[in-house]
Amino acid sequence: MSNHVPVPARDTEEPAFPAVPDRAQWRYRPRRAFWRSKVVRAIAVVTLLTLCALVILAIVRDQTGTEGFLVGLGLAVLPVPLLVAAFRWLDRVEPGPWRNLIFAFCWGAFAAALVSIIANSFAVRWIATATADPASADTLGATVVAPVVEESAKAAAVLLIFLLRRRDFTGLVDGVVIAGLTASGFAFTENILYLGRAFGEDQEIGTSGIGSMTAGTFFVRIVMSPFAHPLFTVLTGLGFGFAALATRRQRVRRVLLPVTGLVLSMGVHALWNGSATVLGPWGFIVVYGIFMVPAFGLLTWLAIWSRQRELRTISGQLPAYAAAGWLSPAEPLALSSMRARSLARDFARRTYGPPAAVAVGEYEVFATTLAFLRHRALRGAGGPDFIAREQELLHHLWQRKAVASPALTYAARATGQVWAPPQYLDYGGYNPYRS
Structure with a gap:
């Protein structure tokens, strides 16, 4: 064996290694922690979401019964293509990777829904035990606990993509699309639960047709307000979108804007829940007409304006x-x-x-x-x-x-x-x- 050690060429280019023409066949590679592997992380994410899906769907089926679950599933899936198509249309200028969109929807449908149903149930039981007033506990749970828990759980998906897929998260449209699809997934699972319960109640009392609980729930949740949850969570997405536009030196802004968006989403969610829980049917109609419809129109305008702003960026750069x-x-x-x-x-x-x-x-x-x-x-x-x-x-x-x-x-x-x-x-x- 020779003691000769090759001397690299003294230039700025990397030396050639003719003995190994194909670097893909190199035997000696830098060691990396196994969790840094993209395959390992992808398997972990898929496994986590699959487990969450199995658990949350089992819980929903337990609360609605098999027949109610199937009816709820069939009705809840109807607005999903519309919602996905709307957010995908908004994202046409610089389409985000499908893997991010699928992750966002699945996180909302399974992980966020599972966290919310467990946390909400625990909080309501604790409040009922502490106050000895189950009725007040239900009201407080719907108007205070649920908005905080649900919007935080949905915001986690936006945060993960913002941190781990930063190159794909560049502005307002990305925030709106990711947040909207996360909320669409959450609403999908929640609609299965509410529609399945309504169908079960109709079966118990023997009602059907237009006057049934199922028809009423379908009209309120699917026809009147399919964009309700996306509207709440889009405020969080806008906060992250504005943070994405901030420079690296604007650290305070990059933290405060997402937090502000999250707080606003919780507030709007609480107003929506409180309009039906505290104010009754007429309160719901008033809040829906005076606040929710104009807010939806304003956010729609902002989303389209953001898309036009992207096109102006292209023509300018x-x-x-x-x-x-x-x-x-x-x-x-x-x-x-x-x-x-x-x-x-x-x-x-x-x-x-x-x-x-x-x-x-x-x-x-x-x-x-x-x-x-x-x-x-x-x-x-x-x-x-x-x-x-x-x-x-x-x-x-x-x-x-x-x-x-x-x-x-x-x-x-x-x-x-x-x-x-x-x-x-x-x-x-x-x-x-x-x-």
Whole structure:
């Protein structure tokens, strides 16, 4: 065995290791704690949510009976596609990963619901024992305990994604979408419980049809207020969204804003519960008409305004890359219009097939992420790895530029945002998807 030790080259580049051409086959790797593995963490999260699902669904079934559980499940699932579609539509500019959205919904439906039903039951029993007044304990539990417990349990999902998936949580829209889907999951499980109980009561007294408890509960919870829980928790999401916009130096703001949002969500939730519990049916109608409907309209406007603000960010940041030659002059205009984006994908699909449309869609996502990354960097919130992330995104754009650039230029021209010579819309004879 030789005592020779190789001497690295004295330059700035990493030395070559010709004896091991494929680094994927390296035998010696740095040791990492097992819990740092993405696979281990994913398995842990799935296991936790699965256990929570089994327990909470068993509790709900125990309280409603098998038949009531199935009826409640069938009715509670009806508003879920509407809610998911609404929040996904809001997130179309820079779509978040599906894994985050699925986690948020499942956390609300299983983990938050389980924590809430256990904590609420314990608190009401304790208050009833301490005060010897079960009626007051139920009222206090519904108006004070439930809003605090439930909004805290739902906020945990927003907090986890904010801390652990920070790159996917960049502003107000992300906060609204994550919080809204978490609350939608929570409302789904809660609706199974309430509808199942109502069906059980109807079975006991022999009522059915429009005048039944099931029909009344369905009308109030599914028809009139499917957005009630999302409305509460979206306030928490907005707090985290504003915190995401803060710079690294604004630490107090990054803590106080989420806390303020959480407190507001608890307050609105308490007002909603109290309107029915304390004020009775007429109080519920008054609060619903005077407060809840305008609040829902205001938050809807704010969410749409935030989405338009994202599009303005794209139109403001991407021209710098067009000036540097990475994008054509028309692309920032097309990328800041949802209609133009759709037209670009349709143009690529009609001209060169579905793979080209996929490439254009990926190009739009990478360009959007690049615009937001630059926007955060200019505000001092880009992070130390800004240059590496910027170059990675530019690399992905360059790989798809031959297909996406003409399609986006066509879309900008078709929507009247820019004029371009027809020959510029050609692929120049190059088509990577031509067989």
